[in-house]
Amino acid sequence: MKMRAILGALVLAALPAMPILAEDMTPEDIKRLVDEAVEKRLQERDRRERVMPQEEGVAPASQYPVASGPITDIRVERPGEEKIPLGFGSTGSGKLIYAKPFLSAPKATVGGYADVMYNNLSRQNLDNPSRNSFGQQRLVPFIYADITEHIKFATEIEIERGGTNAPQAGDGSMQIEFAQLDYLVNEAINLRAGILLMPVGKFNLLHDSPLNDLVDRPMVSRIVIPSTWFEAGAGIYGTLYPSSRSKLDYEVYAVNGMSQTAGGITDLGVRNARGSVSRDRDDNKAVVGRVAFSPRLGIEVAGSGYHGAYKPSAGAVGTGYIDMFALDWTLQRGPFEIIGESAWTRISNNNATGVAGRGIGPAGMQGYYIQGNYHFMPEFLKKWAPSRFTDASTFTAVVRWEQVNTDTDDRTKQNALGGQRKLERLTLGLNFRPIEDTVIKFDWQFNTQKDAKGLVNAGDLGNAGSPLNGNGFLIQAATYF
Numbered sequence: 001m002k003m004r005a006i007l008g009a010l011v012l013a014a015l016p017a018m019p020i021l022a023e024d025m026t027p028e029d030i031k032r033l034v035d036e037a038v039e040k041r042l043q044e045r046d047r048r049e050r051v052m053p054q055e056e057g058v059a060p061a062s063q064y065p066v067a068s069g070p071i072t073d074i075r076v077e078r079p080g081e082e083k084i085p086l087g088f089g090s091t092g093s094g095k096l097i098y099a100k101p102f103l104s105a106p107k108a109t110v111g112g113y114a115d116v117m118y119n120n121l122s123r124q125n126l127d128n129p130s131r132n133s134f135g136q137q138r139l140v141p142f143i144y145a146d147i148t149e150h151i152k153f154a155t156e157i158e159i160e161r162g163g164t165n166a167p168q169a170g171d172g173s174m175q176i177e178f179a180q181l182d183y184l185v186n187e188a189i190n191l192r193a194g195i196l197l198m199p200v201g202k203f204n205l206l207h208d209s210p211l212n213d214l215v216d217r218p219m220v221s222r223i224v225i226p227s228t229w230f231e232a233g234a235g236i237y238g239t240l241y242p243s244s245r246s247k248l249d250y251e252v253y254a255v256n257g258m259s260q261t262a263g264g265i266t267d268l269g270v271r272n273a274r275g276s277v278s279r280d281r282d283d284n285k286a287v288v289g290r291v292a293f294s295p296r297l298g299i300e301v302a303g304s305g306y307h308g309a310y311k312p313s314a315g316a317v318g319t320g321y322i323d324m325f326a327l328d329w330t331l332q333r334g335p336f337e338i339i340g341e342s343a344w345t346r347i348s349n350n351n352a353t354g355v356a357g358r359g360i361g362p363a364g365m366q367g368y369y370i371q372g373n374y375h376f377m378p379e380f381l382k383k384w385a386p387s388r389f390t391d392a393s394t395f396t397a398v399v400r401w402e403q404v405n406t407d408t409d410d411r412t413k414q415n416a417l418g419g420q421r422k423l424e425r426l427t428l429g430l431n432f433r434p435i436e437d438t439v440i441k442f443d444w445q446f447n448t449q450k451d452a453k454g455l456v457n458a459g460d461l462g463n464a465g466s467p468l469n470g471n472g473f474l475i476q477a478a479t480y481f
Contacts, residue, residue: 112141112156113480115209121472125447126223126423127216131470137161138209140177155179158228176277178230186238192253193234195277199251199290200304201225201326201341209478213373213396214429215443216474219404220367223269223423224343225326231255231286232277245296252289256280258310258322265310265347265361269406270322273310282319284309298332320349335375342368362407369402392436398429398443423468424448438479446471 090099102108116136119128138160145153156179161172180194197205203221206212207228221227233255240248258273259281265273286308294300306324326343343366350361374397381389404423424447431441449469 107147108143108145110141110143111481112139113208113210113478114139115476115478117215117474117476119215119472119474121445121470121474123467123470125445125468125470126219128470128474131472135161137476140208150184152182152184153180154182177228188240189236189238191234192237192251195230195232196235196253196255198229198231198255198288198306199253200229200288200306200324201227201343202292202302202328202330203227203341204229208480209476210437210439210480213398213431213439213441214371214400214427215441215476216427216445218341218369218371218400219402219423219425220341220343220369223271223404223406224345224365224367225324225341226269226271226274229274230277231258231274231288233285233288235289247294249292249294250289252287254285255288255308257282257284257286257308265322265350269365270345270347273322281311282309284319286322298330300330302328304328320347322347337373337375338370339373340368340370342366360411362409362411364408365404365406366408367402367404369400371398371400373398388434390434392434394433394436396429396431396433398427398431400427400429401425402427422450424450439477441474441476441478443474443476444472445474 087099090096114136115138116134118134119130119132121128121131123131138158140156140158143153143155143157147153156177157174158177159172159174163172163174176195178195178197180192180196183191185191199205201221203218204225204227207217207221217227233253235251235253235255237251238249240250242248256276257280258270259276286306288304288306288308290302290304292300292302304324304326306322308322310320310322323346324343326341328341329339331338345365347361347363347365350363375394376397377389377394382391382393402425406422426446427443429441429443431439433439447469449467
């Protein structure tokens with residue numbers, strides 16, 4: 001009908017060009033002339049469409065949406081099959097590998113981040129086992145998908161130090177850091193399941209290298225909270241608005257409990273117990289959650305916690321429990337920013353670690369960091385090189401003080417090899433962001449390690465000749481892509 005109306009309008013438009021014919025024609029004659037002309041044009045068009053594919057080798061136009069190239073043309077085998085979506089009911093064999101819905105309607109977005117660093121230290125420290133080294137720390141692809149308006153999926157695949165087949169055996173790793181499926185109900189409550197980042201503290205949720213203004217991660221988030229920390233589970237999250245200016249965010253999940261390895265929970269922290277993704281070894285679920293309150297823009301204070309059983313290491317009797325509690329804060333005003341985190345961990349029934357000569361493990365750990373940032377952009381640089389220093393560029397001066405005590409009860413001082421008592425670190429940093437998503441960092445670290453008696457330069461985990469107190473210079477470049 002639409003084509004017929006267009007052709008009829010064209011015929012009527014041509015009548016003024018034939019005044020002699022138009023003068024003696026009645027309205028019925030004009031209508032008959034228009035109908036005849038339209039019918040003739042439609043017949044000619046149908047004839048051309050039937051003849052052109054055979055005469056000119058032109059394939060008929062596709063009768064279904066084509067997303068990206070000819071890959072979806074595999075459906076065209078016999079009349080009517082092009083209207084049937086690929087799926088379990090599809091016929092054939094070799095073509096069935098293309099039975100993916102996103103081939104005809106892509107919904108996923110691929111991105112990620114990468115970083116590379118260089119350190120020059122007086123000796124090793126917590127995050128840098130080599131004194132003078134380049135390192136490609138992380139390549140992290142993200143995949144995000146809007147499946148429907150209410151169903152979302154997100155995953156992160158972390159490849160560290162070249163992956164599991166890196167030339168330096170045992171140095172690299174590759175793992176799924178999170179893979180979560182969300183069903184959005186409304187802003188106040190939504191459902192989530194999968195491999196989840198544990199919401200204990202804020203840093204574990206926002207640990208991407210391009211987001212952070214210093215090279216190394218906070219020690220409390222590496223030892224007391226075992227970032228990056230993830231478990232399999234399910235739960236809810238949402239946002240509430242107590243007033244017109246304030247908001248309250250929450251998330252709470254039931255997850256698999258932690259499980260010790262042969263090394264046990266020692267003065268290294270609880271990192272050996274994280275990551276029970278495939279199964280719950282003690283068949284006893286843990287509960288984890290975080291509540292963050294923001295009374296106004298630029299201010300947020302949050303509390304988070306974890307409680308669950310864990311499978312003790314060899315030599316222990318009964319079930320152990322791990323409890324964590326953390327506070328984190330963010331205060332922003334103009335170019336100034338103060339952020340920080342404090343965490344406490346309690347471990348019950350940690351009487352044997354399974355490590356010869358080490359004896360009992362710690363029952364309590366505590367740590368914190370506080371960091372100040374100042375963002376600035378000198379105007380003379382924007383005038384001197386406007387293509388390099390734009391309105392999107394910024395410098396940040398950073399200072400961070402942090403401290404960790406891996407045995408607040410002094411339990412491990414009786415062990416034959418002693419225990420790692422307290423780590424302190426002062427970091428001064430300056431970074432430049434050409435744009436918000438890309439950063440180049442320059443840090444100077446001062447590290448101190450003390451033993452149970454408060455003596456500096458205590459040995460690390462039974463290796464008295466290798467304390468983790470290396471000082472020095474670190475550089476890192478990181479970007480989202």
